[in-house]
Amino acid sequence: MKINTIINGKNIIEEINPSKRLLDYLREDLRILGVKEGCGEGECGACAVLIDNVLVNSCLVAVGYINNKEVVTIDYFKNTESYKIIEESFIKEGAVQCGFCTPGFVIATYTLLKKNKSPSEEEIKEGISGNLCRCTGYNMIVNAVRRASKRGEGVW
């Protein structure tokens, strides 16, 4: 199937098997490697990307779905103003340990703060509940999201 898509700002028109997992297309074909495979079944959120600005686990989506849509991964999102605020907040709050889940958490944080610029503790936990972290116990990630929400007014 001929797929017409924009991935990380680049227009791609190419013949691709539409049933291929988006995660495999990004990682294996395009070598966009900030997207991680943690579970392959949509539970851990390490492969989270934005499709038309909506948070999606790329292991659950087939390439056919991105036809006429725009995909943004951490590898491109890192150039934004929003990213800089989230990055600083994650560093300051010690929210990064092994780092395998972190790009997914960053994308989830952005999605949450775009919808709700000053979320409560419960709303933060809800907002990141699609992402699993085995290292931190989440407290420092919650603090990082709160810090980002305070610092990022008007950015999202």
Added chain:
Amino acid sequence: MHEISKSVNKVDAADKISGKAKFVSDMYFDDMLYAKTYRSSKSRARIKNIFIPDLPEGYYIIDKNDIPGKNKIKFIFDDFPFFADEYVNYIGEPILLVVGEKMEIIKKIFSKIKVDYEEITPILTIEDAQNKISKPIYGDDNIFASYSFEKGDINNIFERKDIKIIEDVYETGYQEQLYLEPQGVIADYDYINDKINIYGSLQCPYYVKNALMQAFDYPENKIRVVQTTTGGAFGGKEDYPSLIAGHAAFASFKAKRPVKLIFERTEDISFTTKRHPSKIKIKTATDNKNRILAAEIDVKLDGGAYAGLSSVVLQRAMFASTGVYNIPNLKVTGEVYSTNTIPNGAFRGFGSPQAFFAIESHMNNSALKLNVEPIDFKRINMVKTGDPTSTGGTFRDEVFLAKMIQKADEMSDYTKKYRDYASKNCNKGIGMSLIFHGCGFTGSGERDIIKAEVKLKKNENNTVEILIANVDMGQGVHTTFKKIVSNVLNIPLEQVIINNPDTDLVPDSGPTVASRTIMIVGGLVSKAAEDLKVKWKDNEETVITKNYIQPDYIEWDQDKMKGDAYPTYSWSVQVVEIEIHPATYEIETKRVWSVYDVGTVIDENIVLGQCDGGFAQGLGYGIMENMTLKEGNILQNSVTDYVIPSSKDIPKMETIFIDNPYKEGPFGAKGAGELPLVGGAPAYAAAVQNALKIKINKVPLIPEVIMEVLENENKYNN
């Protein structure tokens, strides 16, 4: 606060946040092949025949015949083969690899492979092993290791009429590490120089190197192991990477091309090592002043099909089996059994979580029976500075338990809440656990087995390179070690260099395990930096080497298991408050509090991260992480079925540190990695007990277990 405790930006954070950090799955080599493991579908069988279809050009089968040296992974016991040799002993045991360029084709080849098995009755449980229902798997008794130690005279006490005997059996199940990055390795055989290069997600580069030297029968200079950024490990990448590094290396050796072997999640959950299931029997004798005079404890672990690290896990479980209590008359026995199930291995805590769940629950159950509050019962019996350990060593360094309990009580209002919840049926509960963790290797292991060596290399440009084999797997080794060196030398952090270890460049400072990295290796690095400070000459290269020397006051007899089992101990008091839904028995964890003594905190954020994360894993162990076998198959083999805590399961955590510098540790630091996990499950179980007034003998306390206990109506107060 100590100057060094002030948090700095974690040195690896920025690259990890932006996705730039390269994990092993992110590495691609020219001409690289992929590998997939073909596994046994039987718990126990003799392989009669293997049918291999015709292979397309460039595709390979790798099996036991492709191993140049010994088909055993080098460990404490040499019993674990890389590939099955005639017999298979658990479902998932590797039989062969299919290797080639395209995974689709590998999978097609897979579907055409046929193995004919002659089935043998499997031994699936500790009871099967004890009852010898089938030919033994290991030795003639199915026991990989058994130990015993004692002090005083228990028989005299148990015969007395004026004591109260309380006896129970405590059970814990599997726990899966579930690091977010699955196991993976790339092997690149350099056939021009006849050298094997390994890149992998691993904790112990030299374990892998030693395993491959034996498997290839190669000298030291022909095997190189490089750790790649590791996405969590928690013990799961201590022993297992030696197996898969071997697999990829045999394949690369045969194909003369780089070979990548990355596990899928289901494969990782189903077939890699886990925390040992346990059955711990505790019998205590208590006098009328609620002093425990004697205890008889037996620890049984399910080791799985091959021994791996099981013998050492058993030792740690046994040494921890009396908890933080001073029991003058004691007999501890332990056995680890072989069964036709997945081999168990290292997981943060290493035997200690099982032992502490058992003893802490026994203390709580006993307190209910003796009609005393658990915390009072514990206070009467807990150790003080200078008291003997279970093995007759000495708690030499200051023990601050009483102060820590007081702090935890102030933070959480434990005592008041406990009485309040105990006096009514409000479905609320609060529980407290008292824990120690022995830091470093057991006994004289550091001196006799590990023999750590570290190097500091000062370059001409005045940068200082830390050369150690210990890895940063998320716990912050790169940051804390840079801090130690920069603080000793009084130079900026940026002037200190540390990279992922490459065995061609770093000495063997030992494995990244046993809460030893900061205390033992960091201590050596700190001493090396002190030397360098004296010898420092601007713009001159200097290399300082330091080797571990055991403090002379440590005395340990490994045969009798007598003396100081550990150089020192870290301590914790953890409190959990819960509320139970009266109809569904679903439990909400409302708040948690903890007080830790880990010596000097090297970096507040990093140590707090260890404490939060460890506590969360301990809560998972107590609350929800349920893994069971059916006919040797793991039933919960996906992240959907094996549920670990999400952000919604973990409440706000409040943590404080007690300042208690340890003189042998760098700036006074002790071990902190494992300790926070250990008290999670027992504190949680205590909270459930406070709410429901029931005896608790088992974790995880999933609603089904609670319902079962309530139906059995085991109310202690009646």
